[in-house]
Amino acid sequence: MSETVTLTVDGRPVTVPAGSTLREAAQAAGVHVPVLCWHPQVRTGSNCRVCVVEVAGNRTLVPSCSRQAEPGMEVRTDSERVRRARRVVLELLLSEADASQAPELLAYAAHYGADPGRFGEITARKRREPIRDNPFFVRDYARCILCRRCTEVCGVGVQHTFAIEIAGRGNRAAIATGGTGLLPDSPCVFCGNCVGACPTGALVPVAEFEARRDGIWPREPALRWSPATGFVAEEV
Amino acid sequence: MRPVVTTCSYCGVGCTLEVRTLRGRIVKVTSPPDAPANRGNLCVKGRFGHDYVTSPDRLTRPLVRRGDRRTGRLEPASWEEALDLVARRLASVRERYGPGAVAGFSSAKCTNEENYLFQKFLRAVIGTHNVDHCARLCHASSVVAMNLALGATAMTNSIGEIRDHADVILVTGSNTSENHPIVALEMKAAVARGARLILIDPREIELARFATVWLRQRPGTDVAVLSGLAHVIIRDGLWNREFVERFTEGFEELAAAVAHYTPQVVEALSGVPARDVEEAARLYATSPAAAIFWGMGISQHTTGTDNALALVNLALLCGQLGRPGTGLNPLRGQNNVQGAGDMGALPHVLPGYVPVTDAEGRRRFEALWGVRLPEAPGLTATEVTEAACDGRVRALYVMGENPALTDANLNHVRHCLEQLEFLVVQDIFLTETAAMADVVLPAWSWAEKDGTFTSTERRVQRVRRFLDPPGEARADWDILSDLARRLGSDWRYDSAEAIFEEIRRAVPAYAGITYARIEERGLQWPCPAEDHPGTPYLFAGGLPRGRGRFHPVGYLDPAELPDDEFPLILITGRVLYHWHGGVISRRSAGLNEIYPEALVELHPDDAARLGVHDGQMVRVRSRRGEVTAAARVTERSRPGSVFLTFHFAEAAANLLTNDALDPRARIPEFKVAAVAVEAVARSR
Ligand code: SF4
Ligand code: SF4
Ligand code: SF4
Ligand code: FES
Numbered sequence: 001m002s003e004t005v006t007l008t009v010d011g012r013p014v015t016v017p018a019g020s021t022l023r024e025a026a027q028a029a030g031v032h033v034p035v036l037c038w039h040p041q042v043r044t045g046s047n048c049r050v051c052v053v054e055v056a057g058n059r060t061l062v063p064s065c066s067r068q069a070e071p072g073m074e075v076r077t078d079s080e081r082v083r084r085a086r087r088v089v090l091e092l093l094l095s096e097a098d099a100s101q102a103p104e105l106l107a108y109a110a111h112y113g114a115d116p117g118r119f120g121e122i123t124a125r126k127r128r129e130p131i132r133d134n135p136f137f138v139r140d141y142a143r144c145i146l147c148r149r150c151t152e153v154c155g156v157g158v159q160h161t162f163a164i165e166i167a168g169r170g171n172r173a174a175i176a177t178g179g180t181g182l183l184p185d186s187p188c189v190f191c192g193n194c195v196g197a198c199p200t201g202a203l204v205p206v207a208e209f210e211a212r213r214d215g216i217w218p219r220e221p222a223l224r225w226s227p228a229t230g231f232v233a234e235e236v
Numbered sequence: 237m238r239p240v241v242t243t244c245s246y247c248g249v250g251c252t253l254e255v256r257t258l259r260g261r262i263v264k265v266t267s268p269p270d271a272p273a274n275r276g277n278l279c280v281k282g283r284f285g286h287d288y289v290t291s292p293d294r295l296t297r298p299l300v301r302r303g304d305r306r307t308g309r310l311e312p313a314s315w316e317e318a319l320d321l322v323a324r325r326l327a328s329v330r331e332r333y334g335p336g337a338v339a340g341f342s343s344a345k346c347t348n349e350e351n352y353l354f355q356k357f358l359r360a361v362i363g364t365h366n367v368d369h370c371a372r373l374c375h376a377s378s379v380v381a382m383n384l385a386l387g388a389t390a391m392t393n394s395i396g397e398i399r400d401h402a403d404v405i406l407v408t409g410s411n412t413s414e415n416h417p418i419v420a421l422e423m424k425a426a427v428a429r430g431a432r433l434i435l436i437d438p439r440e441i442e443l444a445r446f447a448t449v450w451l452r453q454r455p456g457t458d459v460a461v462l463s464g465l466a467h468v469i470i471r472d473g474l475w476n477r478e479f480v481e482r483f484t485e486g487f488e489e490l491a492a493a494v495a496h497y498t499p500q501v502v503e504a505l506s507g508v509p510a511r512d513v514e515e516a517a518r519l520y521a522t523s524p525a526a527a528i529f530w531g532m533g534i535s536q537h538t539t540g541t542d543n544a545l546a547l548v549n550l551a552l553l554c555g556q557l558g559r560p561g562t563g564l565n566p567l568r569g570q571n572n573v574q575g576a577g578d579m580g581a582l583p584h585v586l587p588g589y590v591p592v593t594d595a596e597g598r599r600r601f602e603a604l605w606g607v608r609l610p611e612a613p614g615l616t617a618t619e620v621t622e623a624a625c626d627g628r629v630r631a632l633y634v635m636g637e638n639p640a641l642t643d644a645n646l647n648h649v650r651h652c653l654e655q656l657e658f659l660v661v662q663d664i665f666l667t668e669t670a671a672m673a674d675v676v677l678p679a680w681s682w683a684e685k686d687g688t689f690t691s692t693e694r695r696v697q698r699v700r701r702f703l704d705p706p707g708e709a710r711a712d713w714d715i716l717s718d719l720a721r722r723l724g725s726d727w728r729y730d731s732a733e734a735i736f737e738e739i740r741r742a743v744p745a746y747a748g749i750t751y752a753r754i755e756e757r758g759l760q761w762p763c764p765a766e767d768h769p770g771t772p773y774l775f776a777g778g779l780p781r782g783r784g785r786f787h788p789v790g791y792l793d794p795a796e797l798p799d800d801e802f803p804l805i806l807i808t809g810r811v812l813y814h815w816h817g818g819v820i821s822r823r824s825a826g827l828n829e830i831y832p833e834a835l836v837e838l839h840p841d842d843a844a845r846l847g848v849h850d851g852q853m854v855r856v857r858s859r860r861g862e863v864t865a866a867a868r869v870t871e872r873s874r875p876g877s878v879f880l881t882f883h884f885a886e887a888a889a890n891l892l893t894n895d896a897l898d899p900r901a902r903i904p905e906f907k908v909a910a911v912a913v914e915a916v917a918r919s920r
Contacts, residue, residue: 040269041276135826136284158277160424160446189812190830191417192283196266196276205284206826207263216258218237 007073022053022064022075031077032230034086034108036093037147038065039197042157048147050089050108053077061085078227083112090114098126098143101201101212105145107225130209133182136190138209139175143202146173150194150203163188239266240702243689243758244282245345245682246815248568249273249395249418250691250758251282255683255702261290262683262703272757273395273691279417280813280830281821286683288823289703293665295678296707306654310666310676315708318675319715322633323722325658325674326362329631335363335610339620339629342369342581343636344570347687347699349735350712351572351579352587352742354635358614360605361720365592365614366629369581370570370637376616376903377540378530378566379577384541385548385785386564389589390574392774393527393563394693394760398422399429401561404523406516407443408436408547409458409533414812416567416692419529432523434516436461437533438807439879440872449515455805455877456794456908457506459539461513462546463791464502466494468517469553475521479555483779486786490549493788505791521554525561532569532809536906540898542789552784558775568692569816571682575690578743578761583614588743604742616902618895625652634661635712636679638819640668645860645895645904646888662715667819678709685711687732688754690761694771696749697758794908795896798876802858802910804842805877806892814883821883834865834884838913839875843867848915856880858911861891867915878913882906 006015009022009029016025023033037047044066052061056074061082064075076082090109094116099105109116130140148166155162163186167176177186195203204212211217221233239254252271256264265283269276298318299310313321329337340362342354351369358367379389398405399422413420420443427433427446435447436458444450453461469475470491480487499510520526528551534543548564556562568574580587590597592613602609615623621639623629632653640650653659653672661670662677670676684705690696705711713735720727729735733751740747745762748770753759759770798805813831815821822828836854838846848854850869855862856878865880873879882889894909 135829136280156428158421158425160421160428184830189413189417190280190284190826191278192280193277195283196278205264207258207261211258211263218258220237 005069005071007069007071007075009075010077016069020069022055022062022067022069022073023051025069025075026053026064026077032225032227033064033077034225035065036105036108036145036199037149039149039153039199041193041197042149042152044152044157048089048093048145050086052082052085052089054079054082087112087114091116091118093145096126097145097200097202099200101143101204102145102199103220103223104199104225104231107223107231111225132206134184134188134190135206137192137195137203137205139183140202140204140209141174143200144175145200146175147199149197149199150175153193153197158193159189159191161187161189161191164194240700241268241698242700242702243571243691243697244278245571245820246281246285247416248570248573248692249416250571250689250693250695250697251278251418252697253278253282255286257702260703262286272695273693274418277418277421281815281827285821285824285827287825288820289681289683291665291823293823294681294706294709295664295666295676296709297678298708299676301674305674310671310673315710318677319718319722322660322675322677323719325660326631326633327723329657330362333630336366336614337628337630338362338364338633339366339615339623339631340633341617341620341635341637341639342367342576344370344573344576345636345682346576346712347572347685347732348575348579348690348696348739349687349732350635350716351576351581352739353713353716353729353735355580355587356605357716357720358633359586359609360607361723361725363607363610365583365610365612366620367581367614368583368617368620369576370573370617375532375535375566375568375573377535377537377898377900378544380541380900381544381548381787382564382566383589385545385552385787386779388774389577390694390774391563391565391568391692392557393560393565394772395419395422397561397773398527399425401525402426402431402527403561404432404434404519404526406434406436406520406526406528408528408530409535409543410529410531410567411437411439411441411809412529412531412567413442415531415569415810417812419567432519434519436516438874438877448519449512451508451512451516452874453506453508454874455807456537456539457791458534458537458543459546459789460497460502460505460791461508462543462550463494463497463789464499464508464513465517465520466490466546466549466553467497467502468499468514469521469550470494472518474518475553476555480553483555483784484552484786485783486788489788490553490786493790497791520550520556523556525559526554526556527561527563527565528556529565529567531567533907535566536903537908538795538896538898538905539792540903541900542792545787545789548784549786549789552786557784558773558778560773563773566692571691572689574692574694575688575696578690578745579739583616587739588745601742618897618902618904621649621652624656627655630656631658632656632660634659634663634669634673636663638667638669640672641888641890645893646890647861648895662712664709665819665823677715678707679715680705680709680711684709685732688736691758694760695758696746696754696761698751698754795905796859796894796908796910798910802912804911804913806856806858806889806909806911807873807877807879808882808889808893808906809879810883811881814881816883818883834863834881834886834889835868836865836913837868837870837873837879839871839873839877840869841875842878842913843869846913846915848913853916854913855916856892856911856913858892858894858909860894863888863891864916878911
């Protein structure tokens with residue numbers, strides 16, 4: 001088996017180590033692909049579908065964070081079909097969760113022109129009350145987009161603790177702990193690695209939660225994003 | 237909000253932190269994904285446990301005891317008065333009894349710069365080698381063993397190699413998941429990748445779930461078990477002949493010493509099934525890359541040096557050294573315990589581990605410091621306590637340590653400290669030791685200072701100020717410099733970096749490290765020149781001692797064995813949420829809330845026999861003292877042994893522990909004491 005793979009991304013040939021994902025191949029070609037469920041600590045992804053790309057000869061779009069690059073693949077990361085699919089993914093996420101503390105999600109939405117009102121408000125989730133059951137961090141699941149970074153980090157990704165999991169399906173799906181539902185009664189070791197991985201502010205340190213609630217959290221630079229530049233912080 | 241990048245103040249892993257503050261308080265701690273030791277992961281202490289720095293208990297003014305030593309009270313004083321008093325009293329003791337009547341305890345929590353200055357203060361200003369620090373109580377035996385056998389005194393390999401290279405990981409005497417959580421994550425990741433874990437531990441710690449083979453020995457029988465592994469490896473011809481011939485000496489002596497330790501003998505001594513001894517030996521010896529990790533379960537014994545030597549023997553026998561993913565890796569406890577040793581905060585070595593008895597080495601430091609140095613080694617921390625009792629030591633300077641809580645056999649230690657003529661303590665809180673002092677000097681915490689820590693993997697990393705110091709507190713190096721001047725030395729340091737520049741001249745392994753080079757990412761010593769990339773693993777090109785030396789060791793009983801009066805074995809140790817004497821972690825609101833009190837772990841069999849139920853208050857007694865704490869009935873400990881955390885002053889485990897010492901390393905046997913347990917009436 002050869003050690004490298006050559007393929008084209010948006011018409012440009014690139015050579016990457018065998019086993020690379022299409023996201024990595026795109027990166028090598030200088031193209032940023034948006035990701036939400038993928039995270040360097042987790043590396044599983046395949047959940048949110050914001051990273052989809054078009055592969056010539058494939059009927060459906062494929063998630064670039066997990067699909068491996070193959071020799072001769074022709075990949076399009078920014079076709080109209082890809083952009084439309086990403087927009088729909090983002091619109092669904094925006095309708096389900098409070099994205100006001102998810103700068104990356106907001107930046108993607110701005111770039112793809114996602115209309116947050118298109119699916120109406122799925123308010124059941126957004127109305128969830130923040131859970132304060134431990135002295136370290138708050139779980140504010142009204143902001144949760146169910147990307148599963150946290151469950152992956154808590155499980156095989158980092159901790160091997162398995163304190164939290166996804167429970168229920170469809171509209172009722174939620175991140176939960178077993179037993180009483182309270183983290184102190186679970187195997188949780190309060191490493192906060194899930195907090196570090198959460199892209200939406202659904203998991204947030206108590207001190208930050210209170211400062212934001214009290215309106216004293218300093219204004220942070222908004223992010224802009226494009227496939228050419230990746231994230232760029234705006235001046236505050 | 238721009239974070240300040242610094243290094244965690246809790247354990248020796250050396251995680252990189254990005255700290256955000258708001259209105260003088262820490263509000264968020266994160267870690268960048270490219271952090272060298274921790275890849276962006278943290279544990280609860282690093283991420284959520286640093287609010288101790290803004291505790292209202294912080295010392296903000298110097299305190300001086302007015303009136304009698306016993307009955308007088310500590311009252312606020314000016315710096316002028318406090319420092320004058322310290323200088324006068326130290327000078328007076330030196331004048332009347334000689335410099336050897338003064339001793340100092342440096343701190344593995346302080347920076348390299350502060351440790352360097354502290355030992356220089358004792359040596360160059362006072363004129364004694366009586367300087368030591370808490371490594372005496374944790375890994376002194378590991379350091380002695382590695383020095384004897386290899387000529388190295390640190391973890392040989394890097395944390396990142398566990399996940400990336402190790403095929404077999406042997407962990408013993410380390411509850412890694414609670415004490416070095418990030419190292420445990422790397423071990424679990426390695427196992428997920430297919431590496432195999434050998435665990436040798438009497439307690440059912442988290443890693444037992446990940447172990448291919450778990451040897452659950454009776455506490456204190458480590459040498460027997462490790463000799464059993466060596467026995468099988470030699471018997472079956474699994475040792476690395478080429479390595480042994482090229483790089484070692486003393487093989488015959490080792491072979492003779494372990495001949496007796498057949499797996500059956502080991503089973504009888506330790507309770508570990510013979511077949512598990514065989515399997516562990518085969519796994520370790522035949523692996524392409526096998527790494528050994530150990531903690532205080534190995535080192536804190538009267539046989540601590542023997543235990544560590546037995547581990548060194550295994551690595552030498554199988555040539556598991558000098559390649560990525562191999563090595564001998566003592567997991568160091570404190571954030572800067574490696575650095576404190578490197579800086580010479582030890583009574584028998586100068587900075588860079590130059591023996592004080594080495595005339596040429598001494599001359600180099602005499603030239604650098606412009607003084608004459610004594611020729612004989614100083615007293616170890618454990619010996620200083622005894623010397624305080626019999627009057628050989630009259631004045632003690634303690635920087636950031638708390639012997640009145642952390643030494644073995646506390647009643648005795650406290651009695652000894654009371655005999656001192658003069659005790660000065662420099663700290664951030666009024667510790668149990670500070671409460672006994674004549675003068676207390678308020679210092680800056682980690683959050684307020686600049687400098688460097690050296691992590692367990694020999695990585696020298698920056699520590700940066702992100703908060704202003706409280707009240708009149710001053711930097712340790714500033715206080716030391718001021719005192720040195722009052723005692724007639726012309727010390728002029730104007731920053732931590734200026735001190736580091738002197739360290740580079742004093743310690744060859746640090747010579748190539750500059751603040752500019754470690755601005756982004758720390759460097760691992762040895763780093764002898766400014767174009768040297770640092771050293772991720774030692775012995776790539778052979779052993780510093782020339783040849784590694786096998787040391788034959790044999791099983792010896794612990795100093796104290798259970799008997800009719802004290803039928804159980806007490807093991808002391810740590811839990812994830814607390815830190816050593818608890819001085820800092822118990823001042824973190826969250827850590828204290830989640831784990832508020834000491835727990836005595838009892839096996840269900842013992843609990844049933846004693847009529848103790850979970851949560852009940854029990855009294856634990858040894859020949860030296862007693863404590864009362866709540867029982868936790870769990871199968872984590874073996875039947876016949878009791879586990880107690882040592883973080884809680886109100887149930888101080890060290891009232892019970894045995895101060896019998898390892899003859900070479902002078903480390904006490906914290907890990908084995910005979911105790912009796914009884915239920916007390918009151919239920920929680
Ligand atoms: S809590 Fe955060 S990390 Fe977890 S699924 Fe929800 S958005 Fe993702
Ligand atoms: S804080 Fe608890 S839930 Fe989050 S990753 Fe750590 S163990 Fe899992
Ligand atoms: S593992 Fe050690 S260095 Fe890392 S965050 Fe935890 S206490 Fe700090
Ligand atoms: S980032 Fe690829 S599916 Fe979410």
